[in-house]
Amino acid sequence: MSTQEPIWILDSDPNCVALYHQTLGLQYPLKVFAEFSQFAEAFHAASVSPRLLIADPENARGSMSEFFSAFSGTSSTKTLPETIIVSRLDEIELIRFFLKTGVRDYILKPLRPNELVAKAERALLGMESRFQPILRNEFDGIQISELTFREHQILTVLLTRDNRTASREELHDSVWKNMNVNRKTLDVHLFNLRRKLRTYGYDIYCKGTMFSLEKVKATAASTASSEA
Amino acid sequence: MTNSSGFHDSSSIEVETLERASQRRREAIGAFFRQQRMLAGLSIEETATLLDIEPPGLLNRYESGALSIPLDEIFALTNLLNIAPERVMTLIQNVFSSSHGESAGNI
Numbered sequence: 001m002s003t004q005e006p007i008w009i010l011d012s013d014p015n016c017v018a019l020y021h022q023t024l025g026l027q028y029p030l031k032v033f034a035e036f037s038q039f040a041e042a043f044h045a046a047s048v049s050p051r052l053l054i055a056d057p058e059n060a061r062g063s064m065s066e067f068f069s070a071f072s073g074t075s076s077t078k079t080l081p082e083t084i085i086v087s088r089l090d091e092i093e094l095i096r097f098f099l100k101t102g103v104r105d106y107i108l109k110p111l112r113p114n115e116l117v118a119k120a121e122r123a124l125l126g127m128e129s130r131f132q133p134i135l136r137n138e139f140d141g142i143q144i145s146e147l148t149f150r151e152h153q154i155l156t157v158l159l160t161r162d163n164r165t166a167s168r169e170e171l172h173d174s175v176w177k178n179m180n181v182n183r184k185t186l187d188v189h190l191f192n193l194r195r196k197l198r199t200y201g202y203d204i205y206c207k208g209t210m211f212s213l214e215k216v217k218a219t220a221a222s223t224a225s226s227e228a
Numbered sequence: 229m230t231n232s233s234g235f236h237d238s239s240s241i242e243v244e245t246l247e248r249a250s251q252r253r254r255e256a257i258g259a260f261f262r263q264q265r266m267l268a269g270l271s272i273e274e275t276a277t278l279l280d281i282e283p284p285g286l287l288n289r290y291e292s293g294a295l296s297i298p299l300d301e302i303f304a305l306t307n308l309l310n311i312a313p314e315r316v317m318t319l320i321q322n323v324f325s326s327s328h329g330e331s332a333g334n335i
Binding site: 182183185188191195204205206 | 278280300301303304306307308309310312313314317
């Protein structure tokens with residue numbers, strides 16, 4: 001999901017700037033402006049519009065009219081880039097105003113790192129705002145209920161792969177992405193998911209490092225009476 | 229077992245009973261996973277590699293009952309060896325309920 005084009009930040013609050021670097025800055029190059037004038041100058045000079053702009057129009061030194069003049073008027077040939085407004089102002093008319101202009105999102109300060117990163121990623125992907133179910137729990141005419149979020153994610157990965165087969169690494173990376181989790185965490189979720197799938201006649205079979213969603217197979221081992 | 233005064237110490241007997249019960253649980257669970265591993269056609273070394281268990285001798289100690297198998301390793305073994313999760317849960321329930329009955333009789 002990374003891009004080489006920088007995310008533009010318009011914010012003069014040093015604490016917020018530090019947060020941008022500590023979160024988004026780990027995955028994307030950032031271009032930070034503390035003043036409207038600097039931003040407007042860079043914007044007009046740029047050959048292409050930035051892919052994403054995160055702006056606090058109230059906090060950055062300058063005025064609101066300067067902010068919008070950067071995108072309007074005969075002098076500008078560029079349209080408003082994907083924009084996320086960040087602000088301490090929780091005024092409904094202001095929020096309505098920005099959303100009407102077409103900004104992607106309006107995030108209230110103090111910023112929450114996870115929210116900031118998730119919404120920036122969505123904006124960079126250019127995803128539509130309408131609800132799109134991306135987790136699957138329905139297949140072969142059955143719907144597996146009572147799945148946790150992680151179990152849902154694991155099942156979705158398997159359902160969207162060829163032959164419903166994925167490697168341990170694929171499952172781990174798809175579900176936890178850059179998060180650092182214990183390798184056995186996947187096994188815990190797989191165990192519970194397998195338990196639920198088996199009530200519907202399906203299971204996840206392991207061969208080496210590959211996992212495959214299949215119908216339950218009757219084996220000699222499953223009928224052996226070896227429990228203590 | 230006697231204490232320093234030469235009398236039978238009921239708490240010592242209880243501890244010994246609990247330790248024996250714990251040993252039997254470990255052995256029962258270890259033997260089950262050893263059998264399942266062999267049915268799956270995997271060697272100790274292969275299994276230890278696939279599960280990132282180091283050193284490989286540790287898996288041997290789990291299967292012999294010398295050490296308790298950590299819960300996350302139980303989950304990992306169950307998945308790797310394609311054992312039905314409910315079998316493992318039944319095994320653990322049976323092992324603990326039988327050893328609980330044994331130790332409870334000595335309270």
